[in-house]
Amino acid sequence: AQKVTQAQTEISVVEKEDVTLDCVYETRDTTYYLFWYKQPPSGELVFLIRRNSFDEQNEISGRYSWNFQKSTSSFNFTITASQVVDSAVYFCALSEARTGANSKLTFGKGITLSVRP
Amino acid sequence: EAGVTQSPTHLIKTRGQQVTLRCSPISGHTSVYWYQQALGLGLQFLLWYDEGEERNRGNFPPRFSGRQFPNYSSELNVNALELEDSALYLCASSLGSGGFSDTQYFGPGTRLTVL
Numbered sequence: 001a002q003k004v005t006q007a008q009t010e011i012s013v014v015e016k017e018d019v020t021l022d023c024v025y026e027t028r029d030t031t032y033y034l035f036w037y038k039q040p041p042s043g044e045l046v047f048l049i050r051r052n053s054f055d056e057q058n059e060i061s062g063r064y065s066w067n068f069q070k071s072t073s074s075f076n077f078t079i080t081a082s083q084v085v086d087s088a089v090y091f092c093a094l095s096e097a098r099t100g101a102n103s104k105l106t107f108g109k110g111i112t113l114s115v116r117p
Numbered sequence: 118e119a120g121v122t123q124s125p126t127h128l129i130k131t132r133g134q135q136v137t138l139r140c141s142p143i144s145g146h147t148s149v150y151w152y153q154q155a156l157g158l159g160l161q162f163l164l165w166y167d168e169g170e171e172r173n174r175g176n177f178p179p180r181f182s183g184r185q186f187p188n189y190s191s192e193l194n195v196n197a198l199e200l201e202d203s204a205l206y207l208c209a210s211s212l213g214s215g216g217f218s219d220t221q222y223f224g225p226g227t228r229l230t231v232l
Binding site for chain 1 (some may be wrong): 150152159160161162165173175205207209217218219220221222223224225226228
C-alpha cells in the first residue's frame with residue numbers, strides 16, 4: 001500500500017539558516033506523482049511542487065529546492081536562508097496511477113517548521 | 118483568479134446533529150475532493166466528485182456523504198455527528214478529471230467542532 005513518511009515532526013531554526021525537510025515514500029506503482037504542500041496557521045494548504053516518477057531532475061524555485069531520488073524513495077525539500085514567513089506545517093504527498101488509488105492524495109503526517117527571528 | 122472557497126469557516130455542533138459543508142472550486146475545475154484533518158490523524162481522503170458523480174471514497178462510514186452540483190460546487194454532509202468528527206475539513210479542486218497527475222488546489226477549510 002502507498003505510504004508517505006515524514007520522520008521529522010518539528011524543526012526549529014533561526015532565520016537565515018538552511019533547513020531540509022525529509023520525505024520517504026512507499027509505492028508498488030512505477031507511475032506516480034509526488035507533491036509538497038505548505039499549511040500556514042490560516043489552515044489553507046498551499047501547493048508548492050509536483051514531480052512525476054519519471055523525472056528525477058532536481059528543481060529549484062527561488063529559496064526552495066527539491067531533491068528527488070528514486071533509489072532511496074525520497075523527495076526532500078530544502079529551504080535556503082529561511083525566513084520567519086516560512087513557518088508552517090509542510091506536507092509531502094503521493095498519488096498513484098493504479099485504479100482506485102488515482103485522484104487520492106496520500107499525505108505524510110507533516111513537519112512543523114518554526115523559524116525564529 | 119479566485120481560489121477554492123469554503124463555507125462556513127467555523128461551525129459548532131452537538132453530538133447526533135447533522136452538518137453540511139460547502140465548497141466552490143476554482144473556475145474551470147471539474148473535480149472536487151474532500152479531506153478530513155483531525156488532530157493526531159493527519160490528512161485523510163474522504164471523497165472525490167467529478168462531473169456530478171462520486172468517483173472514489175476513503176475509509177469513512179456512510180454517514181459521510183456529499184454531492185456535486187451542475188456548477189461543480191459541492192456539499193459534504195455528515196449525519197449523526199460524533200465527537201471524533203471534530204476536525205478541519207478541506208476541499209480541493211483540480212482542472213482535470215481527477216487523474217493521478219492532477220494537482221489539487223485547496224481551500225481554507227471549515228473547522229468543525231462537535232460538543
